Amino acid sequence: MSFQFECPNGHLLEGTPDQAGQQCHCPTCGMLFLIPEPVVEAPSPPGIVFPGAPAAGGNxxxxxxxxxxxxxxxxxxxxxxxxxxLDQDVLCPQCQAQFTLRRKNSVEFKRQQEELEMIRMAKLSKAWLQGAIVAVVLIVIGLGALIAIRIASRN
Ligand SMILES: [Zn+2]
Ligand SMILES: [Zn+2]
Structure with a gap:
């Protein structure tokens, strides 16, 4: 049974295990070196798969x-x-008009303002509605009181 080994210069040589430890001249480069012990390759154990292993990647x-x-x-x-x-002077790449980039001119800013305005309007209308309800309630109470007074004055 022969095994393969390399000389210090990497030339692949072949020997028998009983030659291990002996001096040898590489036939290719003439280098004197000791023949290494044959490396017995142990059969690698079968790969163990952990079913609960955390998946790479995460979140x-x-x-x-x-x-x-x-x-x-x-x-x-x-x-x-x-x-x-923002706030820099630029040239429009399409019409070469020079203008200053202002946040308040941006579509996003205007959209934000519109949303704020809508919220403000919604609050206003809600307040107005509440005021109207209060007014209606007051009117009803007032009318009720008036009717009560009239009924009371008839007797
Ligand atoms: Zn060699
Ligand atoms: Zn333009």
């Missing part, structure tokens, strides 16, 4: 992209604007 949170504002140029071309470009 990938989608990375939040930078907030982009859409600011129209004076001619209405919308430019995607990262926040760090």
């Amino acid at each position: 990938p949170l989608a990375p939040q992209g930078p907030e982009l504002l859409h600011i129209p140029c004076p001619n209405g071309h919308e430019l995607e604007t990262p926040p760090e470009m």
Whole structure:
């Protein structure tokens, strides 16, 4: 039974286990070296699969992209604007009009303002509605009192 080993320069040689530990000249490069012990490759154990092993990956949170504002140029071309470009003078790439990127001109800002306005209006109308209900209740009470007074004055 022969085994393979390498000389110090990496030439593949073949010997028998009883030659292990003996000096040997590599026939290719002439290097003198000791023949190593044959490496007995133990059969690798079968791979053990842990059914409860935690899955790799975990909880990938989608990375939040930078907030982009859409600011129209004076001619209405919308430019995607990262926040760090705000308050800078730019040229519209479509009509070359120069203008300043203002947050208050952005579509997002206007939308936000509209939402705020709607909330304000909703609150106002709610307050108005409550006021109206109070008024109606007062009128009913007032009418009831009036009727009561009239009935009382008849007797
Ligand atoms: Zn060699
Ligand atoms: Zn433009």
